[in-house]
Amino acid sequence: xxxxxENLKKLPDSPGVYLHKDKLGQVIYVGKAVSLKNRVRQYFxxxxxxxxKVRSMVSQIEEFEYITTxxxxxxxxxxxxxxxxxSPKYNVLxxxxxxxxxxxxxxxxxxxxxxxxxxxxxxxxxxxxPYSDAGAVNQIVDLLNQVYALKKxxxxxxxxxxxxxxxxxxxxxxxxxxxxxxPAEYREKIDHAxxxxxxxxxxxxxxxxxxxxKASENLDFERAAEYRDYIMxxxxxxxxxxxxxxxxxxxxxxxxARGAKQRHVVLFFVRDGKLxxxxxxxxxxxxxxxxxxxxxxxxxxxxxQSIHLPKEILLEKQPEEKPLLEAYLSELAGHQVRLLxxxxxxxxxxxxxxxxxxxxxxxxxxxxxxVRKERAQSLGxxxxxxxxxxxxxxxxxxxxxxxxxxxxxxxxxGVDTVGAMVVxxxxxxxxxxxxxxxxxxxxxxxxxxCMQEVLFRRFRxxxxxxxxxxxxxxxxxxxxxxxxxxxxxxxxxxxxxDLAVAGMAKDDHHRTRSLVYVENGQMRELRLRxxxxxxxxxxxxxxxxxxxxxxxxxxxxxxxxxxxxxDEIEGIGxxxxxALLDHFGSVERIKQASVEELREVxxxxxxxxxxxxxxxxx
Numbered sequence: 001x002x003x004x005x006e007n008l009k010k011l012p013d014s015p016g017v018y019l020h021k022d023k024l025g026q027v028i029y030v031g032k033a034v035s036l037k038n039r040v041r042q043y044f045x046x047x048x049x050x051x052x053k054v055r056s057m058v059s060q061i062e063e064f065e066y067i068t069t070x071x072x073x074x075x076x077x078x079x080x081x082x083x084x085x086x087s088p089k090y091n092v093l094x095x096x097x098x099x100x101x102x103x104x105x106x107x108x109x110x111x112x113x114x115x116x117x118x119x120x121x122x123x124x125x126x127x128x129x130p131y132s133d134a135g136a137v138n139q140i141v142d143l144l145n146q147v148y149a150l151k152k153x154x155x156x157x158x159x160x161x162x163x164x165x166x167x168x169x170x171x172x173x174x175x176x177x178x179x180x181x182x183p184a185e186y187r188e189k190i191d192h193a194x195x196x197x198x199x200x201x202x203x204x205x206x207x208x209x210x211x212x213x214k215a216s217e218n219l220d221f222e223r224a225a226e227y228r229d230y231i232m233x234x235x236x237x238x239x240x241x242x243x244x245x246x247x248x249x250x251x252x253x254x255x256x257a258r259g260a261k262q263r264h265v266v267l268f269f270v271r272d273g274k275l276x277x278x279x280x281x282x283x284x285x286x287x288x289x290x291x292x293x294x295x296x297x298x299x300x301x302x303x304x305q306s307i308h309l310p311k312e313i314l315l316e317k318q319p320e321e322k323p324l325l326e327a328y329l330s331e332l333a334g335h336q337v338r339l340l341x342x343x344x345x346x347x348x349x350x351x352x353x354x355x356x357x358x359x360x361x362x363x364x365x366x367x368x369x370x371v372r373k374e375r376a377q378s379l380g381x382x383x384x385x386x387x388x389x390x391x392x393x394x395x396x397x398x399x400x401x402x403x404x405x406x407x408x409x410x411x412x413x414g415v416d417t418v419g420a421m422v423v424x425x426x427x428x429x430x431x432x433x434x435x436x437x438x439x440x441x442x443x444x445x446x447x448x449x450c451m452q453e454v455l456f457r458r459f460r461x462x463x464x465x466x467x468x469x470x471x472x473x474x475x476x477x478x479x480x481x482x483x484x485x486x487x488x489x490x491x492x493x494x495x496x497x498d499l500a501v502a503g504m505a506k507d508d509h510h511r512t513r514s515l516v517y518v519e520n521g522q523m524r525e526l527r528l529r530x531x532x533x534x535x536x537x538x539x540x541x542x543x544x545x546x547x548x549x550x551x552x553x554x555x556x557x558x559x560x561x562x563x564x565x566x567d568e569i570e571g572i573g574x575x576x577x578x579a580l581l582d583h584f585g586s587v588e589r590i591k592q593a594s595v596e597e598l599r600e601v602x603x604x605x606x607x608x609x610x611x612x613x614x615x616x617x618x
Contacts, residue, residue: 002062002063004044004061004063004064005044007063007064008040008041008044011036011037011040011041011066012036012037012066012068013035013036013037013038014035014036014037014068014069015032015033015034015035015036015068015069015070015071015072015074015075016032016033016036016066016067016068016069016075017030017031017032017033017066017067017069017075017078017079017082018030018031018032018033018036018039018040018064018065018066018067019064019065019066019067019082019086020043020057020061020064020088020090021061021062021063021064021065022060022061022062023060023062025063026086027082027086027088028057028060028061028088028089028090029057029088029089029090029091030079030082030083030086030088030091031079032072032075032076032078032079033075034072034075036066036068040064040066043057043058043061044058051288052288053090053286053287053288053289056090057089057090072324073324073327073328073331076300076324076328077328079300080300080301080304083301084301084304087284090286091284091297092283092284092285092289092293092294092297092298093283093284093285093297093301094265094281094282094283094297094298094301094302101116101117101118101137102116102117102118102120102127102128102137103115103116103117103127103128103137103140103141103197104116104117104125104126104127105125105126105127105128105190105193105194105197106125107124107125107126107190108123108124108125109156110156110183111151111156111176111181111183111186112150112151112186112187112190113150113151113152113154114141114144114145114150114193115141116137116138116141120306120308126194127308128197128198128271140197143230144193144196144197144204145172146172146230147204147207147208147230148189148190148192148193149171149172149173149174149189150173150189150190150193151173151176151186152167152172152173153165153167153177154585155177155585155586155589156585157583157584157585157589158176158177158178158179159584159589159592159593159594159597160594160597161592161594162177162178162589162592163592164177164178165177192204192207198271205231208227208230208231209227209231211227212224212227212228212231215227250270250271250308250310250311250312251270251310251311251312251313251314251347252267252268252269252270252310252312252313252314253267253268253270253313253314253315253350253351253354254266254267254268254295254298254299254313254314254315255268255316255351255354255355255358256291256294256295256316257280257358257361257362258362263283263285263289263294264280264281264282264283264362265280265281265283265294265295265298265302266278266279266280266281266354266358266361267279267280267281267302268354270310270350278357278361280361281298281302283298291316291317292317292319292320295315295317295319296319296320296321296325299313299319299325299329299339300325300328303329303332304332309329309332309333309335309337310337311333311335311336311337311338312337312338312340313329313337313338313339313340314340314341314342314347314350314351315339315340315341316341316351316355317341318339318341319339322339325339326338326339372427375427375533376401376426376427377399378533379426379427379533379534379537380397380399380400380401380402380426381397382531382533382534382537383402383404383474383475383534384397384402386475386500386502386515386517386526387402387474387475387500389517389519389524390500390502390517390518390519391519391520392474392500401425401426401427402425402426402474402475403423403424403425403430403471403472403473403474403475404423404424404473404474404475404476404477404541405421405422405423405473405475405476405477406421406422406423406424406476406477406478406479406504406541406542406544406545407419407420407421407451407454407455407476407477407478407479407488407545408420408479408545408546408548408549409439409447409450409451409454409479409549410546410549410550410552410553411439411445411450411553416553417438417439417442417445417450417553418436418437418438418439418549418552418553419436419437419439419450419451419453419454419549420434420435420436420437420545420548420549420552421434421435421436421437421454421458421545422434422541422544422545422548423473424541427537429544433471434548435458435468435469436548436552437453437454437457437458439453439454440453441453447480447484448483448484448487449487451478451480451484451487451488451491452487452488452490452491455476455488455491455492456491456495459492459495459497460495463495472499473499474500475500475501475502476488476492476499476500476501476502477501477502477503477504477538477541477542477545478501478502478503478504479503479504479542479545479546480503480504480505481503481505481506481516482503482505482516482523484503485501485502485503485516485517485518485523488501489501489518500517501517501518502515502516502517503515503516503517504538504541504542505525506542511539512528512535512538512539512542513527513528514526514527514528515528515534515538566580566581566587566590568615569611569612569615570611571608571611572608572612575603576601576603576604576608579601579602579603579604580598580601580604580612583600583601584601590612590616591616591617593612593613594613595609595610595613596609598612598613
């Protein structure tokens with residue numbers, strides 16, 4: 001048994017991170033300390049002066065761990081990583097896991113492209129955003145691609161005889177692959193597009209107006225009308241931004257919004273002196289958590305996964321750990337980052353403007369939250385009723401969200417068979433908990449056996465203590481009917497587990513028709529049409545698990561088909577196959593390459609190049 005008092009004596013007087021755990025061994029709080037010895041001991045002294053949150057946490061601590069570090073900065077970084085890993089109950093946490101779209105300019109390519117993306121990487125590209133309106137991102141990308149006739153394909157190398165795509169023939173690309181545009185000429189177009197994305201619209205408007213004038217002079221009124229529409233779109237996009245700061249380029253502004261039921265962090269973006277966007281982040285926090293604690297937690301958690309950090313971040317009040325946080329953020333950014341709490345001037349005026357905006361925004365958030373809560377409660381009651389009928393709930397419904405895991409199998413005539421698991425917490429998918437399984441033990445097309453393998457591997461990992469599988473579901477959903485349910489129950493019982501299992505049966509049109517489950521030893525079928533909310537929810541779950549399984553299956557199938565073609569050529573192994581694909585980008589371009597072009601690839605001799613050419617053309 002863990003002796004807290006005895007272990008308190010062993011604490012070192014050095015910087016580090018401590019982890020408090022409950023009786024189940026789950027981490028309920030992660031903190032950092034300049035002196036572990038002094039900080040951790042404070043929790044186990046008199047509780048008279050503790051706030052309610054700390055008292056509640058201390059009452060649940062059964063043991064603690066600690067990790068020493070070389071400095072307070074190292075402790076802060078480790079604290080951030082452990083909070084992300086464990087999501088402790090008593091830490092302030094960002095709950096919002098949605099990813100916002102960015103516009104990516106692939107500057108590392110000879111002929112860069114403009115793309116919409118939700119993944120920001122340190123790959124040499126320029127990123128603009130985030131944007132909350134995905135439609136606006138599509139509009140911007142389409143506008144710039146059409147105005148400047150930018151390259152849309154992913155090809156980087158254009159061998160002799162390369163065939164142009166449809167965009168070239170319909171004059172939506174200048175034909176880079178045909179050698180009609182030099183890198184310098186193309187780069188000038190990209191520079192104009194980047195200027196627009198930075199909020200400087202004068203250049204693109206002048207260009208559009210000139211092109212419209214030329215089209216009118218040539219009596220090409222249809223083309224002139226297209227340019228007129230582009231001009232209107234560009235002006236509309238630029239008018240969404242308000243000039244607020246004259247001497248500052250990039251600034252973030254952070255405010256805590258206190259709603260009726262929950263607190264949020266609101267992040268405003270100022271880019272090139274213009275207020276360009278606002279995002280709202282939900283929080284897991286206690287009522288006792290101060291705004292200072294929330295802001296500090298947000299600064300550490302949000303910016304540790306952000307590729308763009310501005311030079312200034314505006315706050316209502318300076319945090320207690322300002323020097324440490326500034327040093328941490330500056331190290332992440334690669335340049336100095338300052339935390340400011342302006343008291344006068346245009347930055348204070350911006351802060352006041354944002355505060356008024358937040359007051360109005362919170363009213364809408366509270367209304368939406370209330371609607372979501374009512375829907376979640378209604379769904380919870382529906383699932384509670386089903387679990388109650390199955391014998392898994394005998395107490396009154398307590399309003400909680402249920403964890404639901406859904407499973408599906410995907411294959412093509414028994415080949416490349418995969419299993420997929422998706423997770424829903426209440427109404428919301430928990431995508432971090434999704435899992436994929438490549439079937440190992442089943443040959444041919446046997447969905448029941450494949451499903452049993454997936455369930456065995458998933459719950460074996462849980463029984464072995466794997467943290468990624470440790471949380472068990474309240475309800476398991478199978479993409480199928482009675483047979484799938486019986487197969488699942490057989491495996492669950494064989495593993496000495498007692499978990500609720502139901503099947504999502506489909507109608508002749510492949511839509512979710514009913515829920516099937518065992519009640520008092522008999523299979524029962526619940527017609528979902530009579531339960532609209534449950535019908536919609538089950539349909540969403542079934543579509544999501546099917547999509548996830550299909551995506552994984554297609555990826556494996558595509559990879560197998562891609563590699564098998566090259567592997568059939570004598571003399572081509574994994575290294576040479578990789579070199580060919582890296583050089584040409586695709587099998588299709590390898591097919592089109594001449595012997596001379598193939599010989600340019602490292603490791604490809606003239607004899608092997610002739611074999612490759614012969615394989616594809618004989």
